[in-house]
Amino acid sequence: MSTQIPVEKKVLNENQRIAAELREKFREHKILVLNVISSPGSGKTTLLERTLQQFDKNKRVVVLTGDLQTENDARRLARWGYPVKQIVTGGTCHLDAKMIEKHLADWPLDTFDILLIENVGNLVCPSSYDLGEHAKVVILSVTEGEDKPLKYPSIFFKSELMILSKVDLLPYVPFDAELAKQNARTVHPGMEIVEVSCQSGDGLRQWIDWIEAKFAAVRSGALELSAAK
Amino acid sequence: MHELSLVASILDQLEDELAKRPGSRFSKVGLRIGDLAGVDVDSLTFGFDALVKDTHWEPLALEIETVKRRQQCPRCKHEFEAEHWSTACPACNEAATVTIAGEELQIAFIEVEE
Numbered sequence: 395m396s397t398q399i400p401v402e403k404k405v406l407n408e409n410q411r412i413a414a415e416l417r418e419k420f421r422e423h424k425i426l427v428l429n430v431i432s433s434p435g436s437g438k439t440t441l442l443e444r445t446l447q448q449f450d451k452n453k454r455v456v457v458l459t460g461d462l463q464t465e466n467d468a469r470r471l472a473r474w475g476y477p478v479k480q481i482v483t484g485g486t487c488h489l490d491a492k493m494i495e496k497h498l499a500d501w502p503l504d505t506f507d508i509l510l511i512e513n514v515g516n517l518v519c520p521s522s523y524d525l526g527e528h529a530k531v532v533i534l535s536v537t538e539g540e541d542k543p544l545k546y547p548s549i550f551f552k553s554e555l556m557i558l559s560k561v562d563l564l565p566y567v568p569f570d571a572e573l574a575k576q577n578a579r580t581v582h583p584g585m586e587i588v589e590v591s592c593q594s595g596d597g598l599r600q601w602i603d604w605i606e607a608k609f610a611a612v613r614s615g616a617l618e619l620s621a622a623k
Numbered sequence: 624m625h626e627l628s629l630v631a632s633i634l635d636q637l638e639d640e641l642a643k644r645p646g647s648r649f650s651k652v653g654l655r656i657g658d659l660a661g662v663d664v665d666s667l668t669f670g671f672d673a674l675v676k677d678t679h680w681e682p683l684a685l686e687i688e689t690v691k692r693r694q695q696c697p698r699c700k701h702e703f704e705a706e707h708w709s710t711a712c713p714a715c716n717e718a719a720t721v722t723i724a725g726e727e728l729q730i731a732f733i734e735v736e737e
Contacts, residue, residue, distance in 0.1 A: 395737055396650055401640065401730045405632055405654070488625050519625035521661040522728065544708050547692075548661030551722070581708050583719040 409523055412491035416526030423503040426609045429525050431549055432533035434515030437559045439467045440592045441533065442512055446474035448602060454505065458497055459512040460489045467512065488519035491526060508609055521549040528608060528617060529554040536560050536567055540574040547581045555586045557601060562591035626666040630674045633730060640733060651684040651734035657727035658692045692725030
């Protein structure tokens with residue numbers, strides 16, 4: 395005879411448990427944590443490079459950068475003088491909370507203020523994994539399709555901010571920026587959007603101000619970490 | 624393709640459930656997956672069959688209940704299904720509606736043979 399027993403547990407229970415532990419540690423040390431996600435080639439590493447280059451040098455920033463293979467991104471990012479560590483996933487298409495926990499193990503949490511996580515280039519899988527972050531940030535470049543938010547709704551729904559990148563290319567590509575923004579806000583009503591060009595530098599200040607405002611909110615206790623969407 | 628990792632997490636949790644019920648056998652596991660969960664049901668089913676095959680779990684059926692994205696309007700309280708991701712309120716045109724369902728990624732139930 396068979397009986398149905400309710401379980402009602404999250405599939406990613408174990409990831410959630412580790413993310414909750416990380417979140418508690420980040421809260422204790424008042425560290426701002428951002429999880430940056432995009433397709434391959436949208437400009438995550440370039441954006442982070444420009445961010446580090448221009449960031450307030452008094453802020454202690456560290457970066458974890460994920461890739462299936464190679465340490466290339468860590469080398470690129472390390473040039474700006476902040477501690478950077480590469481997470482080589484060896485084929486896994488996303489970062490999970492356990493990888494973050496492991497790579498933070500020998501970085502004392504009282505030695506930095508802001509942790510930037512560059513996820514593996516992928517718009518699907520990283521959306522399911524909570525890393526204990528304050529916010530997910532999704533990048534969409536103007537060389538992609540305006541309908542990406544509709545094709546990959548999960549990540550656009552879960553990200554607090556969308557960065558529309560490579561906007562210096564707008565005169566040369568058939569990309570309707572207004573439509574892209576409208577699509578993002580269809581999936582995620584009220585989504586914040588910043589337009590950035592890492593070549594001309596346009597919009598970088600606005601993005602850095604966004605990070606600074608989040609950081610100030612973490613320090614003042616106004617922004618408490620809650621379970622990520 | 625993170626569906627294999629999801630299946631591995633599901634089987635880990637089934638292992639815990641089995642430990643609580645020594646001697647029993649599971650014949651089915653029921654999942655609840657929302658439109659916003661970012662999960663491809665076909666890939667998940669494929670991964671499930673692959674990871675269950677030739678293990679002590681076999682035969683184990685998989686039942687997936689998909690959950691549509693539902694929104695609620697903060698202004699007129701109307702609740703609606705977000706067809707084609709359109710989240711504006713069909714009753715009063717309010718743009719900033721709130722998601723009330725569709726993010727599920729849960730193990731809903733197991734079926735136990737006793």
